Amino acid sequence: MALRAVLRRMTVLDRLIVLTLFAAAVGSLWLIGAGAGGQRVVVEQDGRVVFTAPLNQPRTVSIEGPLGETVLAIKNGQACILASPCPHKVCMGMGEVARSGELLACVPNRLLVRIEGQDQERGRDYDLISR
Secondary structure: OHHHHHHHHOOHHHHHHHHHHHHHHHHHHHHHHOOOEOOEEEEEEOOEEEEEEEOOOOEEEEEEOOOOEEEEEEEOOEEEEEEOOOOOOHHHHOOOEOEOOOEEEEOOOOEEEEEEOHHHHOOOOOOOOOO
């Protein structure tokens, strides 16, 4: 009922603006999902690279940190943190990453898991923040 009243009061230009904004929102979601696939996993601790592996080789790795051992799993072209000694387990809840530029972070254990791909190899990073 309220929607009908709003639609009756809208002009053609109002409807065109709403339709354009909706199309832009759907288009931006499509662009986010169309990111370049990752080639390898890079794990950093305190700014130093401690582990690197290709995403296409399944494995489970334990990485020692200040709080204890963090378990990283690589399978089906994706990486995720299976176990961590941090108190809130936020890093485990971040899910799986597979696209170039995506990150997982375990701040209490000082670990940063980064996915790199073709773009990083050629020096075309997204920006300083995602690097």
